[in-house]
Amino acid sequence: MAVIKTDHLSRVYEDHGVPVKAVDDVSLSIEEGEFTAIVGPSGSGKTTFLNMVGGLDAPSSGTIEVDGKQISQMKQNELIGFRLRHIGFVFQAYNLIPVLTAKENVEFIMLLQKKSKAERDKRATELLDAVGLGDRLGRRPHELSGGQQQRVAVARALASMPSFVLADEPTANLDSTSAENLLDIMERLNKEQKMTFVFSTHDPRVVARAHRVVTLRDGAIESDETRS
Amino acid sequence: MIFKLAWRNIWRNKRRSIISIASVLFAVTIALMMRSMQLGFYARTIDNVVSFYTGYLQVHAPGYEEKKSLDKSFADSGELATRIEGINKVTFTAPRLESFALISAGDITDGSQVIGIDPEREDQLTGLSNKVEDGRYLNAGDNGILLGSGLAKHMKIGVGDTVVVISSGYHGVSAAGRYPVIGTVTFPTPELNSTMAYLDLPEARWFYGATNRLTSLAIMIEGERFLNQVETQVTAMLGDDYEVVSWEDIMPEMVEYIAMDNASGVLMLILIYVIVGFGVLGTVLMMTMERMREFGVLVAVGMQKSVLRGIVLLESVILSINGAILGIVLALPSLIWLRANPIHLTGAGADALISYGFEPILPFSMAPEIFFWQTFTVLLIALTASAYPLFRITKLNSVDAMRTGN
Structure with missing residues (x-):
């Protein structure tokens, strides 16, 4: 079953009065359990595509279906609630809440979902254990390395039990070892929990691990390669 | 956790928050002392006037x-x-x-x-x-x-x-x-x-x-606070056969004097609070603007803007109310002492009061409304100071906020 389905998706920006096509007529279907990388050079439309699929940006034309629901017509509040329940995000700059500990950062998403304290506590601990940070629960972001912060971000993305995780350049700020560790974790979660991951990246390490690589150029799909 | 988040955000920049709280603290202390002295003096004046001749x-x-x-x-x-x-x-x-x-x-x-x-x-x-x-x-x-x-x-x-x-x-x-x-x-x-x-x-x-x-x-x-209640009851009981007048009707010039003096006191307080209000606004604004990227992330991951507005409002309220509570705590011992030991005036000021038949002392009031109004004013400052940050959050676009921090 397709967790993400775009149909003739386009996004046009106005740049000093000149229309610029950031995403151009992209029709794509991503199935449950995929480990997909959206690649392409800078300005190819990877992030814009991911933002639209994540409900953070509205398309100029075309439709987006997530978990069988059209999200392009949703109102802002509805969309925020939808994101909370269906989509996990991992950002390039980690973007953890600096005043909360690693565990609180993970719990926070579940708090927004109104999960009970016991459930929040259990799942946050399990997730941080799963990303290898079981001994760093009480550390605040500034007490963690970049790689550790990004692993907390992955745990946070999974906390809400989303249908899929969108990761925008997740390894861009990491050294090789941290990047490999992170990819190991995400690959394992994909394999063990059937979690769908969609990356926008131009990191060859991510591309090498991806089961499917969609290449964008000038906003349009240039190639779509599935690996066994 | 919402409260925990707001509380910890306040202490992200300790020095800035302490300065803000201190400004509210001193404003509340000064306001309490001023109002307590003013209202105490008015109460004493009214008491002097009514017990001098007129009755209430x-x-x-x-x-x-x-x-x-x-x-x-x-x-x-x-x-x-x-x-x-x-x-x-x-x-x-x-x-x-x-x-x-x-x-x-x-x-x-x-x-x-x-x-x-x-x-x-x-x-x-x-x-x-x-x-x-x-x-x-x-x-x-x-x-x-x-x-x-x-x-x-x-x-x-x-x-x-x-x-x-x-x-x-x-x-x-x-x-x-x-x-x-x-x-x-x-x-x-x-x-x-x-x-x-x-x-x-x-x-x-x-x-x-x-x-x-x-x-x-x-x-x-x-006491003065029962005047309207008793006047209404006496008037109702006596009907049109009698004329019931209060000390305020008998001595309108005294009422006018108190009203004018009170207005100047209130004006002074407004000035103090406006200055403090800008201080709180500056802090809340800085706390908000430097976190726009973070707000963008929070909304992206599923936090409703109303919750985010609640957090920012809570931060502003905590900042102000802490100042107000500390201000009350700081002023209270002095007020209790000054109420028990009113200031005895000397010189021309004392002579002026004596010539009106009043005791030359400055008594302090501990009327609960003084404390209520200071707390209410500080809350109002917190709400006003939050208005612009809340507006910015309402207009926030996650993608722009995460990209540019605006």
């Missing part, structure tokens, strides 16, 4: 306040006082029968306000017996006269001398009498000293030919 309320015959004449007196054998004293919060009443008279001794004649009083009740209301300078105070049943010391001095008479009093009595009857001077009283103002004279009420009624009549019945109550 007075009952007259209709039209007496307009034209003070014995013909505008009313009949009362004490039954009216009993009924009024039965009203909740009324402490006691003091009857009076007063008019203008000429007082003569030897070849000197002076104009005077001759007042018939119930000696005991009048003393309870005005402390008249404490003002006796020479001789003694009036007793019930006396047929002597108590004179203002200035009047006695001008007439060159003293205790034991006799004066002749002449006036126009009730409905124009001739009023004349000879009274021995049993004492002299001294008032703080020369005007009162040279005009006041007191008779026992039955003697005054006989003198003015006004049997069982009163020109006024002064009413004392438990």
Whole structure:
């Protein structure tokens, strides 16, 4: 079953009065359990595509279906609630809440979902254990390395039990070892929990691990390669 | 966790938050001290005014306040006082029968306000017996006269001398009498000293030919805050047959003075709070603007903007209320001490108060509304200071906020 389905998706920006096509007529279907990388050079439309699929940006034309629901017509509040329940995000700059500990950062998403304290506590601990940070629960972001912060971000993305995780350049700020560790974790979660991951990246390490690589150029799909 | 988040956000920049809280703290402390002194002084002034002569309320015959004449007196054998004293919060009443008279001794004649009083009740209301300078105070049943010391001095008479009093009595009857001077009283103002004279009420009624009549019945109550309540009840009970006036009606110039002085105090407080408000606004604005990227992330991962607005509002409220609570805690010991030990004024300020018959002290009030209004004002500042950050959050676009921090 397709967790993400775009149909003739386009996004046009106005740049000093000149229309610029950031995403151009992209029709794509991503199935449950995929480990997909959206690649392409800078300005190819990877992030814009991911933002639209994540409900953070509205398309100029075309439709987006997530978990069988059209999200392009949703109102802002509805969309925020939808994101909370269906989509996990991992950002390039980690973007953890600096005043909360690693565990609180993970719990926070579940708090927004109104999960009970016991459930929040259990799942946050399990997730941080799963990303290898079981001994760093009480550390605040500034007490963690970049790689550790990004692993907390992955745990946070999974906390809400989303249908899929969108990761925008997740390894861009990491050294090789941290990047490999992170990819190991995400690959394992994909394999063990059937979690769908969609990356926008131009990191060859991510591309090498991806089961499917969609290449964008000038906003349009240039190639779509599935690996066994 | 929302509160925890707001609390920790405040302490992200300790120095900035401490400065903000300190500014609110000092504003609240200054405001409390100022308002406590002002309201304490007003309460004392009102108390002085009502216990000096007027009482909190007075009952007259209709039209007496307009034209003070014995013909505008009313009949009362004490039954009216009993009924009024039965009203909740009324402490006691003091009857009076007063008019203008000429007082003569030897070849000197002076104009005077001759007042018939119930000696005991009048003393309870005005402390008249404490003002006796020479001789003694009036007793019930006396047929002597108590004179203002200035009047006695001008007439060159003293205790034991006799004066002749002449006036126009009730409905124009001739009023004349000879009274021995049993004492002299001294008032703080020369005007009162040279005009006041007191008779026992039955003697005054006989003198003015006004049997069982009163020109006024002064009413004392438990405090200024019960004035409207008691006035309404007395008015309702007496109907149109009587005129009920408060000290505010009798002394509008005092009301105006208090209102003007109060307005200047409030203006000063507004200035202080506006300055502090900008300080809080600066902090809240900085706290918000430097976190726009973070807000973008929070909304992206599923936090409703209303929750985010709640957090920012909570931060502003915590910042301000902490300052307010600390301000109250700082001011409270001083206020308690100053209430127990009011400031005694000296010099010209003291002389001015004495000339009005007031004690030269600055008492402090501990009225709960002072603390309520300061807390309310600080909350208002918190809400106002949050308005712009809340607006920015409402307009926030996650993608832009995460990309540019705006």
